[in-house]
Amino acid sequence: MSDVKTQDPKRRALGRGLEALLPSRQTAPAPTPAPAAQTPSGKPLEVDVTAIVRNPFQTRTRFDEDALNELAQSVAATGVVQPIVVRALPGGKYQLIAGERRWLASQRAGKKTIPVIVREVSDEQAMEMTIVENLQRADLNPMEQARAYDRLGREFKMTQEQMAQRTGKERASVANFLRLLKLPQAVQEKVEGGELSFGHARALLALESEAQMLAAAQKIVALSLSVRGTENYVKGLLDPERKLGKVKADEEPEIDPNVKAAQDKLQRSLGLKVRIEDTRGKGRVVIEYSNLEDFDTLLTMLSAN
Incomplete structure (x- = not known):
């Protein structure tokens, strides 16, 4: 397998896992983990939930309490199926990168430990991974998404096109969210x-x-x-x-296709512009004429019918 640093940046998108989101960014070396922290191996570790601290770069500020309680009930019954992602901190602590809801639900469920995947990442990588992971989810409210995109632009100098590539969104969608900050x-x-x-x-x-x-x-x-x-x-x-x-x-106001068909039929028959204004079967028919000759012709046709 070739070195990930030679890969096309356009291939660093979705479907490869969080650990593959930032392989080519040149960042400062990650802080040396405390002796208690194990070397990342890709295998889940069981870590005390009290040894994990919230990520200060977390984008989400609100949680649905009902949904969180439902998740806690699921965790109590079957445990945490998907490990959370953390990085080691000095003093035997771990900082969340992804999986805050699972961590909170585990605490509510009374779990003593939670499975984690440890990653060696710098502050910059942890921040970007957290923001991107959140934007890939569907449960951020619009303002949280807007601020997350804004932070990617300010902190990492990303263009809207780059943000779209990292999160799998359309560039126009990114632009629309950013406009909400106005x-x-x-x-x-x-x-x-x-x-x-x-x-x-x-x-x-x-x-x-x-x-x-x-x-x-x-x-x-x-x-x-x-x-x-x-x-x-x-x-x-x-x-x-x-x-x-x-x-x-x-x-042109939007009208029902059946009303539109009737309107077109009348226009062809009368040779005049016709507008049908219909609301649930009630309304009016407006026939427009541009001169007295058209009006006289209309009267003759209606009288003959």
Whole structure:
């Protein structure tokens, strides 16, 4: 097998495990482990849960208590199936790199030890591995993801394209998460607390000022608006005519395919522009004419029918 340092950087992505995420980064030597720490061998070790300390680079700040309790029940019944990843610290301690939920659940389950894989990594490697591992998971809230990408950019000078390659995401997705950091702090807190979704937050970014964003966010939460409703509400704030219900000539409202077919049939029969506004079987038919001749022709056709 060739030296990992000669591999194409584009191949250092998902599917190879955390230990393969950072093989080619040039970093400072890892700190010498304390005598009690065993040399990494790739084999799980049973380590006292109290000897493990939380990673200060952890991206996740909130945990679902119900989900954590369910995991604790599973750990109590069957143990920890997948070892957590740690690095050795002086004094016989270990610092988490990946697997904080399993570690917390083990404590709740009353476990004395937990299986671990020990890795020799520097501070920089531990930080990047923790952030990337978290971003590959689906349980980070949007603001946690946004701050994680921002930290990768600031701490490691990564471009959005590089972040996308490391985490297996689309570059556009990375850019959209980073844009959330432009929201006012109060709005970010609503997103982080689950009051507003990623879709709500993206829609709010179209507004021009932080004051507008905050006021709109409060109304969205108060009215329990959907993402689609939020998008329409924001468009109404940006376009007063739309807010009053006036649709621009170059915009086509979304309609049911059956209604669209009936609308097209009427237009072909009358030779005039027809608009059917339907809401659950109720609505109106609007026939447009541009001059009196068209109007007279329409009357004649309707009278003849």
